[in-house]
Amino acid sequence: MPQYRLEFTAALEIFAQICDAMAARGFTRPVLVGGAAVEFYSMGFITTGDFDLCSPAQDALEEEFQRYGFVRPSGPGRATRGWVHPDLGLGFEVVGDMPLDGAVTRDHIALVEDFENGPPFAIISVEDLIADRMGQYASGTAREMLAQAKTLLRLHPEADMDYLERRVRHETGGDFGADDVLDRQN
Template sequence: MAYRPEFTAALRLFARASAAMTAQGFEAPVLVGGGAVELYSKSAVTTGDFDLVTARQHAFEIALQDLGFVRPSGPGAATRGWMHPDLKLGFEVVSSTLLDGLADRDRLLLVDLDADGTAAVIAVEDMIADRMGQFASGSAPEMRGQARALLTLHSDADRAYLERRIREETAGEYGIEDV
């Protein structure tokens, strides 16, 4: 299965913005949330936005503007972040630290997009744990389904790390057997 064209275009723009960040000596931003789920599910689960983590939000937003992104305004604005006129996906910085510092940055997936650069993506184990944490909160029951889909697609996930991360994200309430 191929990724949908809008997602591929957005991922390439994200890689270009990331390259601009690393060229300035900053740590690369990380794709999390629905965008990471779409990547790991090969667009079986789609997203309407790219949630990003960077400690340098202002510098990242300048990089987005340099790539043609604009901040939507007015009634019906679909995102609090940034939109590119050629995309139907918003970009939004959602945090300055990766899962409150609990995710292991050494486990990031680095997606090589040739001339566009590299996109850093949260590890699939951390994404599954995040979805289970949202499920455990009671506010997003559908997230357990996403966690299950990701674990099914990535049966080679590091189960010891995943167990620990699910327990951390759910305050010990759930483990890998509950996915």
């Protein structure tokens, strides 16, 4: 079992409880995307300061945030669109209705059912996460994302390379493919 930071583990446990509460209310579980998904799949090798989520039921999700003690930071220099749990120091933000603007189907959203014996939570697939990192890299605004994509693939050699090829091509406008993510020694 990977050794995650204590605050990350605590945040995932609360996230799983919120996912369970949303499911109990008849909503789909919010999906973990972005940096926290990278931290999860990299087994703590790459760390983050926030949890980006996708949910079509943002109002209900924000009600659950409040029930679980999250607050919106306020005051000078504290403007944010997200929520912070005072004990965790990590922000949670709803970044969209669907992961990657709907390019990800429910078939490619993983359900993590065995984390710290808690309820299950939903997370974007590692292939879609790698494709997202490559899309950011291809945009020219986040050159460090290539290293994240390579690290994720190195840690997950079981990734579906055919699906990864399609997703990387889609996210990069055809400029890159799965071969560009493979770690090759020159």
